[in-house]
Amino acid sequence: MVNYSATEENYLKTIYHLQQQAGIVTTNDLASALHSAPASITDMLKKLSKKKLVQYKAYYGCTLTLSGAAAAIGIVRRHRLWEYFLSQKLGFNWEEVHEVAEELEHVSNQKLIDKLDEFLGFPRVDPHGDPIPDAEGRVHQGSQMTLMDLPEKKTAIVTQIGNQSAPILEMLNDKNITIGTKIQVIKKYSFDHSMEVKADNKHQLHLTRELSQNIFIKN
Amino acid sequence: MVNYSATEENYLKTIYHLQQQAGIVTTNDLASALHSAPASITDMLKKLSKKKLVQYKAYYGCTLTLSGAAAAIGIVRRHRLWEYFLSQKLGFNWEEVHEVAEELEHVSNQKLIDKLDEFLGFPRVDPHGDPIPDAEGRVHQGSQMTLMDLPEKKTAIVTQIGNQSAPILEMLNDKNITIGTKIQVIKKYSFDHSMEVKADNKHQLHLTRELSQNIFIKN
DNA sequence: ATAATAATTTAGATTTGTCTAAATTATTAC
DNA sequence: GTAATAATTTAGACAAATCTAAATTATTAT
Numbered sequence: 001m002v003n004y005s006a007t008e009e010n011y012l013k014t015i016y017h018l019q020q021q022a023g024i025v026t027t028n029d030l031a032s033a034l035h036s037a038p039a040s041i042t043d044m045l046k047k048l049s050k051k052k053l054v055q056y057k058a059y060y061g062c063t064l065t066l067s068g069a070a071a072a073i074g075i076v077r078r079h080r081l082w083e084y085f086l087s088q089k090l091g092f093n094w095e096e097v098h099e100v101a102e103e104l105e106h107v108s109n110q111k112l113i114d115k116l117d118e119f120l121g122f123p124r125v126d127p128h129g130d131p132i133p134d135a136e137g138r139v140h141q142g143s144q145m146t147l148m149d150l151p152e153k154k155t156a157i158v159t160q161i162g163n164q165s166a167p168i169l170e171m172l173n174d175k176n177i178t179i180g181t182k183i184q185v186i187k188k189y190s191f192d193h194s195m196e197v198k199a200d201n202k203h204q205l206h207l208t209r210e211l212s213q214n215i216f217i218k219n
Numbered sequence: 220m221v222n223y224s225a226t227e228e229n230y231l232k233t234i235y236h237l238q239q240q241a242g243i244v245t246t247n248d249l250a251s252a253l254h255s256a257p258a259s260i261t262d263m264l265k266k267l268s269k270k271k272l273v274q275y276k277a278y279y280g281c282t283l284t285l286s287g288a289a290a291a292i293g294i295v296r297r298h299r300l301w302e303y304f305l306s307q308k309l310g311f312n313w314e315e316v317h318e319v320a321e322e323l324e325h326v327s328n329q330k331l332i333d334k335l336d337e338f339l340g341f342p343r344v345d346p347h348g349d350p351i352p353d354a355e356g357r358v359h360q361g362s363q364m365t366l367m368d369l370p371e372k373k374t375a376i377v378t379q380i381g382n383q384s385a386p387i388l389e390m391l392n393d394k395n396i397t398i399g400t401k402i403q404v405i406k407k408y409s410f411d412h413s414m415e416v417k418a419d420n421k422h423q424l425h426l427t428r429e430l431s432q433n434i435f436i437k438n
Numbered sequence: 439a440t441a442a443t444a445a446t447t448t449a450g451a452t453t454t455g456t457c458t459a460a461a462t463t464a465t466t467a468c
Numbered sequence: 469g470t471a472a473t474a475a476t477t478t479a480g481a482c483a484a485a486t487c488t489a490a491a492t493t494a495t496t497a498t
Contacts, residue, residue: 007455027476040456042477047454059463059476090334100328107322115309226485246446259486261447266484278446278493 006106009075010034011044012053013105015064016072019180023157024061055178066161066169069179070137077133079105080126081116088120138162147183147212148193155184156217168214175205177215225325228294229253230263231272232324234283235291238399242376243280274397285380285388288398289356296352298324299345300335307339357381366402366431367412374403375436382433394424396434 004012014033018025027045031038049056053068064072082101086092092100114135117123124140125131133139139160150156158181161168172178177199186196186204193209207215223231233252237244246264250257268275272287283291301320305311311319333354336342343359344350352358358379369375377400380387391397396418405415405423412428426434 005454028474036455037457038476039458039478043455086331086334090331090338092330092334096330100326100331103326103328104323107319107326109319109322111311111315112305112309112319115305115311119309224484247444255485256487257446258448258488262485 003108004071007044008048008053009071009106011048012064012068012072013075013079015054015062016069016076016179019063020159023180023182024063026061029061063178063180066172066178069161073133073137073139075105077135077137078108078113080130080132081113081120081123084120084123084126084132085116145217147185147195147197147207147215147217148209150183150185150217152185152188155182156219157182158215159218160216162214162216168211171211172215175199175207176203177205183215183217222327223290226263227267227272228290228325230267231283231287231291232294232298234273234281235288235295235398238282239378242399242401243282245280248280282397282399285391285397288380289388292352292356292358294324296354296356297327297332299349299351300332300339300342303339303342303345303351304335364436366404366414366416366426366434366436367428369402369404369436371404371407374401375438376401377434378437379435380433381435387430387433390430391434394418394426395422396424402434402436 011030011034014030015025018029018033022029027038027041030036030041030045034041045054045056045062048054048068049062052065053071054062054064056062079101082104083097086097086100087094117135122134123132124134131139145156146162147156147158158177158179160179161172177183182200184198184201186198188195193212195207195212196204197207198204230249230253233249234244237248237252241248246257246260249255249260249264253260264273264275264281267273267287268281271284272290273281273283275281298320301323302316305316305319306313336354341353342351343353350358364375365381366375366377377396377398379398380391396402401419403417403420405417407414412431414426414431415423416426417423
């Protein structure tokens, strides 16, 4: 596991949140979210791109790669666990916790976070109702639908990968599927439960059942 | 209250610890304690000197000013409270806590630390037996002696100021007395309990009872 | 008391993350 | 479909914290 600077972590986290609403994240979106000049965003996106944390194409915007998303989810996990701690154990008001958690989230010690999680009783939602990702990076949000459940012709957005093992990440990377990718089901084959899909309105792909069962989506 | 960078805080904390053993802290002492090149230390000492956190004279070394010492004590407080938390609440082994606390100590939110202190039950020593400074910056170490208690002719080192109010700090700054200053009592006047002392074998000063009662010392 | 050695500082360079102003590419309006 | 406008990138600069190599100041050994 690699370590990122607090600045890089803030970028990853912000891209992650913006991406949940808008698929592709633009330079200006990031600039206003991070209160930085657009030129600074461009510089950092190039850096993150070189580290394979985001996919970045000049003038188009960026999306997180799977390793970028995994890192972002780790940061969200730390943030929300600290918020829970501050509110439940230290008696902070709910409005105050965010600011302090913004600092604590950058203390990156795996054991610290896992012990904290245990100390808090493995909470799955923070007091805002937002889900706290578990130690494996899984986000338990309300109703969980996978690509398997999506009918033909319908479109949805990838929200999560159900399995963080290297083999699946490699395959999804090759197929250019990541968190935020828009997927439309073209045809489903009952014979082997595989399916033909179109990703981001561009490339067409054939997915096995094993794969589509591990791709979590929302509409 | 001002905020310092994590780097500045590490310098202040290290100077504080070194000073407890050796009065004046040299560039090389700091370089080996911080694993940095001596040239880097010089640069930072100039910076801290400009901010009035240390007294620095080229080729001689440095000591903390009172505001530098106050900041350092705050950092030590945060460090030891986190160590206590990690060991008592999260079940860390005692050898592991230091490293994690090194990161947590730089999260500088006053309310966080005071709430944490309360949550932990206001512990006064950490599991190492080292004292945890209280919210006012007072360090409760074993037997506490003030300058008032020091007999004529005897010499001692200033360890702590019993009162962090602006008026006393201003006065001590003018008199060039700080943590680590060596003080010898020249004469005590029973009439008003004031005393004549010599500081750092250099300047001679007259101190009122109010002042000498607030200057804590060790031999 | 001077020469050799050790400690410290200066000078100049590097990395990270940022900025402003100018140039370039995309988008929108007509 | 071209002109105006908006978004983005490039170029060049800066501050913080660090480094190495060279110069300077202190210390020590004889």
